[in-house]
Amino acid sequence: MSFCNTTCPYCGVGCGVSAELDQGNVIAVMGDGNHPANAGRLCVKGTALAETLGDEGRLLHPRAKGQTVSWDEALDTVAAKLRDTRDRHGPGSIAFYLSGQLLTEDYYVANKLMKGFLGSANVDTNSRLCMSSAVAAYKRAFGEDLVPCSYDDVESAELLVMVGSNAAWTHPVVYQRIVAAKRANPNKRVVVVDTRRTATCDAADLHLQIQPGSDAFLFAGLLNHLAGSRLLDDAYIERHTEGLEAALAAVAGIDRAHVLSATGLSESVLSTFYQWFGDTEKTVTLYSQGINQSSTGTDKCNAIINCHLATGRIGKPGAGPFSITGQPNAMGGREVGGLANQLAAHMDFADDEVDRVARFWNASDMASSPGLKAVDMFQAAADGKIRFLWIMATNPAVSLPDTAMVKAALERCDFVVVSDCTEDTDTARRADMVLPAAGWGEKDGTVTNSERVISRQRSLVAAAGEARPDWWMVTEVARRLGLGAHFDYDGPAAIFREHAALSAFENNGQRAFNIGGLSGVSDAEYRRLAPVRWPVAPGVSSELLADGHYFTRTGKAQLVPIVPRLPPAVEHHALNTGRLRDQWHTMTRTGRVPRLSRHRDFFSIGVSPADARAAQLEEGELVAVANTQGQVTGLVTIDEGLADGQVFAPIHWSEQFSSAGAISALVPALTDPHSGQPQSKFADVQILAVAVNSWGRLFSRRETRLQGLAYWSRIPVDGGFLYLVADHATPGALADQLKQQLEIGNERSISYLDAENQTLRELYLRDEQLQHAFFLHPARAGLPPQAWMAALGTQALPDKPHTLLAGCTPGIENAGALVCSCWEVGENSIRTAIGEGADSVEALGEKLRCGSQCGSCIPELRQMLAEEKKDCAA
Numbered sequence: 001m002s003f004c005n006t007t008c009p010y011c012g013v014g015c016g017v018s019a020e021l022d023q024g025n026v027i028a029v030m031g032d033g034n035h036p037a038n039a040g041r042l043c044v045k046g047t048a049l050a051e052t053l054g055d056e057g058r059l060l061h062p063r064a065k066g067q068t069v070s071w072d073e074a075l076d077t078v079a080a081k082l083r084d085t086r087d088r089h090g091p092g093s094i095a096f097y098l099s100g101q102l103l104t105e106d107y108y109v110a111n112k113l114m115k116g117f118l119g120s121a122n123v124d125t126n127s128r129l130c131m132s133s134a135v136a137a138y139k140r141a142f143g144e145d146l147v148p149c150s151y152d153d154v155e156s157a158e159l160l161v162m163v164g165s166n167a168a169w170t171h172p173v174v175y176q177r178i179v180a181a182k183r184a185n186p187n188k189r190v191v192v193v194d195t196r197r198t199a200t201c202d203a204a205d206l207h208l209q210i211q212p213g214s215d216a217f218l219f220a221g222l223l224n225h226l227a228g229s230r231l232l233d234d235a236y237i238e239r240h241t242e243g244l245e246a247a248l249a250a251v252a253g254i255d256r257a258h259v260l261s262a263t264g265l266s267e268s269v270l271s272t273f274y275q276w277f278g279d280t281e282k283t284v285t286l287y288s289q290g291i292n293q294s295s296t297g298t299d300k301c302n303a304i305i306n307c308h309l310a311t312g313r314i315g316k317p318g319a320g321p322f323s324i325t326g327q328p329n330a331m332g333g334r335e336v337g338g339l340a341n342q343l344a345a346h347m348d349f350a351d352d353e354v355d356r357v358a359r360f361w362n363a364s365d366m367a368s369s370p371g372l373k374a375v376d377m378f379q380a381a382a383d384g385k386i387r388f389l390w391i392m393a394t395n396p397a398v399s400l401p402d403t404a405m406v407k408a409a410l411e412r413c414d415f416v417v418v419s420d421c422t423e424d425t426d427t428a429r430r431a432d433m434v435l436p437a438a439g440w441g442e443k444d445g446t447v448t449n450s451e452r453v454i455s456r457q458r459s460l461v462a463a464a465g466e467a468r469p470d471w472w473m474v475t476e477v478a479r480r481l482g483l484g485a486h487f488d489y490d491g492p493a494a495i496f497r498e499h500a501a502l503s504a505f506e507n508n509g510q511r512a513f514n515i516g517g518l519s520g521v522s523d524a525e526y527r528r529l530a531p532v533r534w535p536v537a538p539g540v541s542s543e544l545l546a547d548g549h550y551f552t553r554t555g556k557a558q559l560v561p562i563v564p565r566l567p568p569a570v571e572h573h574a575l576n577t578g579r580l581r582d583q584w585h586t587m588t589r590t591g592r593v594p595r596l597s598r599h600r601d602f603f604s605i606g607v608s609p610a611d612a613r614a615a616q617l618e619e620g621e622l623v624a625v626a627n628t629q630g631q632v633t634g635l636v637t638i639d640e641g642l643a644d645g646q647v648f649a650p651i652h653w654s655e656q657f658s659s660a661g662a663i664s665a666l667v668p669a670l671t672d673p674h675s676g677q678p679q680s681k682f683a684d685v686q687i688l689a690v691a692v693n694s695w696g697r698l699f700s701r702r703e704t705r706l707q708g709l710a711y712w713s714r715i716p717v718d719g720g721f722l723y724l725v726a727d728h729a730t731p732g733a734l735a736d737q738l739k740q741q742l743e744i745g746n747e748r749s750i751s752y753l754d755a756e757n758q759t760l761r762e763l764y765l766r767d768e769q770l771q772h773a774f775f776l777h778p779a780r781a782g783l784p785p786q787a788w789m790a791a792l793g794t795q796a797l798p799d800k801p802h803t804l805l806a807g808c809t810p811g812i813e814n815a816g817a818l819v820c821s822c823w824e825v826g827e828n829s830i831r832t833a834i835g836e837g838a839d840s841v842e843a844l845g846e847k848l849r850c851g852s853q854c855g856s857c858i859p860e861l862r863q864m865l866a867e868e869k870k871d872c873a874a
Helices: 071-089 104-117 132-142 151-156 172-184 199-203 215-228 234-240 244-250 256-263 267-279 297-310 330-335 351-361 374-382 403-412 470-480 492-504 523-528 609-614 731-741 786-790 801-806 827-835 841-848 858-873
Strands: 002-007 016-022 025-031 094-098 123-125 159-163 189-193 206-208 283-287 320-323 388-392 415-420 433-436 445-448 453-457 573-578 604-607 622-627 630-638 646-650 683-689 694-700 711-717 720-727 748-754 759-766 769-777 818-820
Touching: 002 453, 071 094, 071 388, 071 415, 071 433, 071 470, 094 104, 094 374, 104 123, 104 330, 104 351, 104 445, 104 470, 104 492, 123 374, 132 297, 151 172, 151 283, 151 320, 159 267, 172 199, 189 199, 189 267, 199 858, 206 267, 215 244, 215 256, 215 267, 215 297, 234 297, 244 297, 256 267, 283 297, 297 320, 330 445, 351 492, 374 403, 445 492, 492 523, 604 622, 609 630, 630 711, 694 731, 694 786, 720 731, 720 786, 731 759, 731 769, 748 801, 759 801, 769 801, 818 827, 818 858, 827 841, 827 858, 841 858
Parallel strands: 094 123, 094 388, 159 189, 159 283, 189 206, 283 320, 388 415, 415 433, 573 646, 604 630
Antiparallel strands: 002 016, 016 025, 445 453, 573 683, 604 646, 622 630, 622 683, 694 720, 694 769, 711 720, 748 759, 759 769
16 A cells, blocks of 8 residues: 545645555545645545546547547547638637636646637636636736735634635635634634525624625725724835725715615624724635625625725735635636636736747747637627637536526537546537546646645546546647647646746746746656745745735736625525535536435525525425526525525536536526626526425436436435436326336336325346335325435345335434534434533534544534524523
């Protein structure tokens, strides 16, 4: 056995991972105790990485129109289609759509090919969906896309303001660092600004549950308050900033009454927040998708930044505006120009910068103006303007807004290439050519996390099937286009050296991004490269902005005049979207791991208790959420953290995992005018109860996309898959549909029918192994326990198989809904332990181990303890 250090492929925290290897396989994953991002901590998604490896669900060979082809045939076809499209329709007819899942080296060659040699800047990335408003705001304020804070600042801040961030679920390792820092410093305060009461509020001293879209009013009013209370840092403003007068004039009318009206906050809550911010020098504002994913996201970010600049709370330990990234390499992609309005090495499309990059690359056809951003790119494809589209490592048919438009774009585009790890995605289904990409553990390169730390992601195992790295695919296509001399790389180290050299080329301190000190690393040094925060250059400090120098034309930061505006008033309910604790993006990786699907299992939609009563909805019933764009159907989750009039749905579900759960179908393609980032956090929807005649739980060894049902949703379980289904048909008719779609043939059947109560139970066996099990009933409450059915794939078939028709196994305890995914501890086990005297999170950890690893379940454990104390008091 041996160990190899690498980097987690999930969120932008960028945790170091230590993988245990045995005979060419990853057998376990743990946190790297020496990595600065996590110091050994790791969330449940990271610890389950070994369970995501293997051939199951993988795209193993190139395929053209569903037929397996050789790599030579596939690459020849891609190059020919690319050349033909460009020759016939011009450079503007081709586009690449990339991903924060790519490594920096993959990103670099894709951008170089398009922007330097095909003459098109139509290269964008799914980072547009999560980070581009923060990028645009940083560039307006600082002159460059640079994050001025680190995780150490988050820990050392005496006031941490978390805005639009459910970090307890989305960035759990950073959240646990916050919790630990708060425990060590009783004077540290945490404020959460969010439309929902989330798990993150467990650490909050104050929760500002604002109205949707009102964040800019909160911070515009804060700037006005700070100025009126003489709490500005006049010396810092004079030496290091410009634009204060205009910024203050823009917020002059945003007084206390205006803020209270826009946000819906109480006077006491608002006054407390403003007082704490005004009194606390060491303040960090940590913000994420709740701020960025808005049609006014850039202005919201600048409203936050203005407050830090005006108080001089930036470039100092424990102070600054900190946008935390959603994806593992969103920042690395931006470093090499992954956004359509950027060139490589943090350069833009100014004439001198276009010339500089062109000379460095010796480019034959350099793009000279920005290309199409993500939403506009797919709209152009839907309109017939984009004729060739290459999508790498992402699933825009699920993740982009207005999914009907995106799917229409994929259908209309003349030639769509998808390179991905996963065989069956909503996007790959609509591709002309699919190319098998190396995934985490198979590919080799670098990523950059939210605090500017560059880390190595290392190859641990052989690639599945014929999978290849994305940089290799792009390079091979470039060679077939006659550009081999410009793409003569023998591995990712060579690409990294060129990328580092470009960052230093004619820099002279004009650009913060400079890793020229790494441009001479040998292949061996690249293999050993330890995590390092940029900039990395001789004589350049890695502590950006500590000297008050910014990267604007004047060297001073710019306060941007912000006039806040609310989203349009909703006629029905305001839809909010977000992530779940144990899932990632469209579940192409996490959706294969049984224990990651047990915390929040089937597709559900959150509604407030009052809205549930008004719509006559009960927990677990079906609800439709609809608007003029479409409809999704899910199970009701009554969420006391939601304000009345708001609906919450997770972003992860696709055609693979549910009948109608792709929530982006309801999100209009509205974008921020500065950043192009879609407004994914806000849409007007109706909620409607859905009456059905049958409910069913289905265990199957096979993965199937069911069709024509009112509702189905699927999760993986050990040994197979578990489905929850509901339909307007009777149980008998529903059983016939399921048998037909699962193509049940000569399997031996055992069944039970209670015609009076319309209860139908059927087992299907082959070679003395259970293949399928149907349990159908008019009411969901009449189905067997989910935990029992989830275990059918691993249980030995009893001597009398018909006993399974009872829907239970005597003597086997039902652990209840999963709470702790790390140690697989269920709700019933926890409540039993509490009843036996475990009266604290620590006591539960000692007894059951729950809460003792990644800590993501601690807010739920606290809630269960509080409920028990409340019951005892009653």
